Amino acid sequence: MPMTIVEKIFARASGQAVVAPGDLVVVEVDCAVMLDMSFHRHQRREVLKVHDPDRIVIAYDHMVPAPDKDSAEAHAYGREFARRFGIRRLHDVGPEQGVSHAIVADNAYALPGTVLVCSDSHTCASGAFNCAARGIGGPDLLAAITTGKTWYRVGETVRYDLAGALRPGVSAKDLFLYLAGTYGHHTNRNVEFGGPGLANLSIDARRTIAAMGAELSAEFATFECDERLVEYVKARNPAPFTPVAPDPDAAYADRRTIDLDRMEPLVALPDAVIDNSVPVSQVAGEKIDQAYIGSCANGSLDDLAEAARVVKGRRVAPGVRLLVVPNTQRVYQAAVKAGYVETLVEAGAVVTSATCGACFGGHMGVLGPGETCITASTRNFKGRMGDPSARIFMASPATVAASAIAGCIADAGEFA
Amino acid sequence: MIAGRVWTFGDNINTDLMLPGALLLATEEEQRRAVFSANRPGWVDQVRPGDIIVGGRNYGMGSSRPAARSLRNCGIAALVAESINGLFFRNAVNFGLVALECPGVAAAFAEGQTAEISLADFTVTNRDTGATLRALPVPQMLLDMMQGGGLYPHLERQGLIAPR
Numbered sequence: 001m002p003m004t005i006v007e008k009i010f011a012r013a014s015g016q017a018v019v020a021p022g023d024l025v026v027v028e029v030d031c032a033v034m035l036d037m038s039f040h041r042h043q044r045r046e047v048l049k050v051h052d053p054d055r056i057v058i059a060y061d062h063m064v065p066a067p068d069k070d071s072a073e074a075h076a077y078g079r080e081f082a083r084r085f086g087i088r089r090l091h092d093v094g095p096e097q098g099v100s101h102a103i104v105a106d107n108a109y110a111l112p113g114t115v116l117v118c119s120d121s122h123t124c125a126s127g128a129f130n131c132a133a134r135g136i137g138g139p140d141l142l143a144a145i146t147t148g149k150t151w152y153r154v155g156e157t158v159r160y161d162l163a164g165a166l167r168p169g170v171s172a173k174d175l176f177l178y179l180a181g182t183y184g185h186h187t188n189r190n191v192e193f194g195g196p197g198l199a200n201l202s203i204d205a206r207r208t209i210a211a212m213g214a215e216l217s218a219e220f221a222t223f224e225c226d227e228r229l230v231e232y233v234k235a236r237n238p239a240p241f242t243p244v245a246p247d248p249d250a251a252y253a254d255r256r257t258i259d260l261d262r263m264e265p266l267v268a269l270p271d272a273v274i275d276n277s278v279p280v281s282q283v284a285g286e287k288i289d290q291a292y293i294g295s296c297a298n299g300s301l302d303d304l305a306e307a308a309r310v311v312k313g314r315r316v317a318p319g320v321r322l323l324v325v326p327n328t329q330r331v332y333q334a335a336v337k338a339g340y341v342e343t344l345v346e347a348g349a350v351v352t353s354a355t356c357g358a359c360f361g362g363h364m365g366v367l368g369p370g371e372t373c374i375t376a377s378t379r380n381f382k383g384r385m386g387d388p389s390a391r392i393f394m395a396s397p398a399t400v401a402a403s404a405i406a407g408c409i410a411d412a413g414e415f416a
Numbered sequence: 417m418i419a420g421r422v423w424t425f426g427d428n429i430n431t432d433l434m435l436p437g438a439l440l441l442a443t444e445e446e447q448r449r450a451v452f453s454a455n456r457p458g459w460v461d462q463v464r465p466g467d468i469i470v471g472g473r474n475y476g477m478g479s480s481r482p483a484a485r486s487l488r489n490c491g492i493a494a495l496v497a498e499s500i501n502g503l504f505f506r507n508a509v510n511f512g513l514v515a516l517e518c519p520g521v522a523a524a525f526a527e528g529q530t531a532e533i534s535l536a537d538f539t540v541t542n543r544d545t546g547a548t549l550r551a552l553p554v555p556q557m558l559l560d561m562m563q564g565g566g567l568y569p570h571l572e573r574q575g576l577i578a579p580r
Contacts, residue, residue, distance in 0.1 A: 024555045040441050045568060046578035063441075070441060121480045121503055135480045135503050139510035139567035146576035151557070153502070185428070185474040187499045188517075217477040219502045274428055274474070360479075361437035381432040381478065388436075388454035 002247035004157040005222045006190050009132040009244055013115045021251075023154040029055065031109050032144045033100050033118035036060040039078040041070060043138060050085045051148035057109055058082055059091040059100035062356045066093075067363040098328025098354040101125035101296040105207055106330050108236035112225045112243040117144050122296045122378055124218070125211035128203060129233065130225035130243050135214065155219045156253035157190040158183075159246075162197030164261040169413055171306065172205035173298060173376060173396040175258070176212040177266035181277025186218040189253055192246065194224035197260045203232050204302035211297040211378065215273050265411060267374070268394040271382045280399055280411045288372045291316075291404035292385075293397045294325025295359040295377035301331050301338070303376065303397040307349075308340035310401035310412050316348035317407030323358065323365045324351045349404070361385045367392070374409055376400045418514065418533040419543070420468040420493045422525050423459075429471055431478030431504065435486050447482075448489040465491030468533070470525045472497065476504025485511040494533050496521050496540050496551065509558050512566035516540065518551035535559065 001018045003011065010019040013027035032055060037043060040063075050056060058078055063071035075092070082090040091103050098106065101122055110116045110126035116133040117123065119141040126133035136150060144150045166175065191213055193206070201209075206223050213221025223229075225243035233241065266277045293299070293307050307324055316322045324344050326332035332354060335341050341351050358365030359377040367373055367386030373393070375385070380392035393409060402412035433455050439447050452459045469487065475497035476483065484507040487495065494514040498521060508515035516533065518540050525531060530543040538551040554562070561567055571577045 024557065037440070042441055042443055045571075045580065048576055048578055119480050121478060137480055137503070137507040137510040137567075138482060139571070140506055142571060142577060143567055146571060147574075153505075153555070155502070185477065187474045187477070187501055214478075214503075217474050217501050272428060272430075274477075360440070362440070366438075379432070379478070381430045383436055383454040384432050386438075 002249040002251065004190065004246045004250045004252065005130065005192055005224065005244050006132045006157065006220045007154065009113060009115060010152065010154060019154055021154050021156045024151060025154060026149055026151050027115050029117055029144045029148055029150050030111065030114035031055055031057060031116040032141060033057045033059060033104060033116065034141065034145070035062060035100055035120060036064065036071065036074055036078060037062050038119060038138065038141065039074040039081060041073060044077065045142060047142060047146060050145050053086040055148070056087045056145055057089040057104065058087060059103045060093060060097055061099045062360065062362060064093050064097060064355045095329050098330065099296045099299065099356055101211060102299065102327035102331065106236065106328050108233040111233065111237065111239060111241035112229065113241055117141065117150055121214045122211045124213040124221045125207050125296050127210040127213060127221040128206035128223050130223055130229060132220055132222065134220050155188045155190055157192050158186060159192045159252040159255045161195035161255065161257045162193060163195055163257055163259050164197050165200035166260045166263055169398055170263045170265060171396040171398060172201065172208035174263050174266050175260065176209055177268055177273065177277040178263055180216055180273045181266065181275060184275050186216040189218060190220040190222065191216060191218045192222050198224060198226060199228065200260065202302055203229065204300035207300065208297050215379065265396060265399050265413070267399065267409065268380055270380055270391040270393060273380060273394060280409065283393065283409045284411060286372065286409040288320060288374050288403055288408060290365065290367060290371060290373040291320060291322045291400045292358055292365060292373060292375040292377055293400050294323065294327065295356065296327055297378045298376035298397055299325050299327030299331065299354070301334050304331070304335045304340045305338065306397045307401040308343040310398050310415050311347035311349065311405055312343050314347055314405045316404045320404050320407050322349040322404035324349045325357065326354050328354050358385055374400050374403045418493050419530060420466040421464065422468050422470050422527060422529050422531050423463065424525055424527045425469060425471045427472035428474045428477060431476060431481055431483040434483035435481050440481055444485065444489055447486050451486050451490055460490060463490050466493045467491060468493055468531045469495045470521055470531065471495060472522045473499050475500045477501040482507055482511055484508045484513040488513045496531065496533065498522050509561050510567045512562060512564065514562050516551040516554065518549050520549050524549055
């Protein structure tokens with residue numbers, strides 16, 4: 001029976017010949033990623049044994065550097081946890097730290113054809129690596145690290161065939177906003193990306209789209225493998241891997257062709273991204289207090305380059321805070337070397353170290369009552385980044401950067 | 417059989433409404449007090465143990481945070497929605513919250529009516545109107561966990577984590 005990418009990965013990982021929508025599968029987990037949050041005193045449970053320390057990665061990302069005593073205690077607990085169980089891949093505060101999904105990318109821990117879990121909803125970002133990656137709950141994660149297994153209900157898959165290439169100034173985030181605005185939620189369904197246009201998307205761009213799979217409410221967001229991905233992975237991880245391609249006659253719930261050339265800059269209105277996208281022109285002129293570029297979805301080197309391109313030689317408008325957050329310290333270093341950080345800081349941006357921070361309303365850029373933010377990050381739910389009365393628009397890094405310069409929502413095309 | 421008073425919620429109810437990010441690391445009681453504080457202030461003072469939530473499409477989209485635990489801590493006996501986000505459903509299993517997908521349920525209930533849920537045949541009945549709907553079956557392995565207090569007791573019994 002023909003299968004999609006995730007169905008094939010599940011078949012291999014569950015030891016079955018065939019997996020189909022409607023099945024409940026129990027699969028071997030190839031990589032389980034724990035976070036600083038996993039060790040917080042109100043969240044953690046005492047683990048007595050782990051299945052395989054070499055299948056575990058620990059990445060501190062939500063509360064870094066520790067903003068309070070409890071987080072500092074959690075960090076210390078996690079370090080001791082890693083020592084006790086012999087977990088070598090601990091990404092502590094320092095040069096190898098970053099947002100977990102970006103750390104997984106930087107080090108290519110998500111190998112094509114494998115199963116990866118993490119207790120954060122945007123784990124699907126690693127679907128860009130032809131990997132069956134998804135967020136699971138905290139208890140699920142403990143089950144995965146102690147038993148080596150997890151379960152999935154297999155959903156139907158919607159296939160997106162990409163054609164053409166994005167025009168300059170139009171980004172992967174705009175493509176996501178188009179999908180969310182046009183097709184709405186994909187609850188209980190997987191999304192699969194491939195087609196001739198894939199070759200024209202950088203790995204960073206694919207990671208943006210895959211991360212935002214969670215915001216389509218999709219189960220898995222998985223990309224086909226190509227030469228560019230194979231090279232990217234091989235340059236970062238010597239482990240062998242076997243990419244998985246869908247069968248040509250695999251059954252899809254729907255098959256949609258997306259012409260990348262026709263994408264345009266979009267903005268999601270506050271409180272939701274589902275069925276909520278409009279062209280930038282429709283909200284241009286909306287005054288903002290904060291502009292944010294960061295997170296697993298939009299803190300890549302590509303994203304920082306785009307922000308720097310837009311603000312180069314300009315100044316952030318008075319009264320506006322532009323926060324730029326590289327999603328790993330390696331990205332930060334690369335952005336320094338490329339001159340992006342200098343450009344951003346000269347323009348008046350605040351560039352911080354890698355953290356989930358403000359994206360989830362935790363710290364380092366939380367919104368106050370009645371404020372307006374335009375963000376290139378993962379979510380714009382009501383109250384997401386702070387006070388529930390704050391309004392959060394969502395757009396691409398270029399649109400956010402242009403808005404910071406203008407002091408109101410603006411089209412980056414006018415800054416070319 | 418589960419029966420209880422119904423609270424109705426619309427489409428796309430997200431995790432942050434049930435568990436605001438600022439309280440991610442707070443105590444369970446602090447988290448319980450904040451459920452629906454942004455979209456329905458005061459709800460936690462009105463909800464009673466045994467009540468049932470009837471939701472719309474895409475219930476629980478968002479974060480991996482334990483929002484299902486907060487509903488359980490509010491005394492919610494079951495959640496029935498048109499469709500449920502896969503990650504939220506996992507956490508319903510993880511934290512022992514009965515959660516069913518039931519097409520047509522949003523239109524079948526008005527707030528304050530009484531719902532009756534049978535997990536033997538996956539039916540949802542409106543006691544006030546007499547209407548009965550068929551919910552999507554939940555695999556036995558997951559149903560056992562939902563009804564058995566969630567995943568932690570299971571891991572404790574296997575000696576994988578310490579009892580609290």
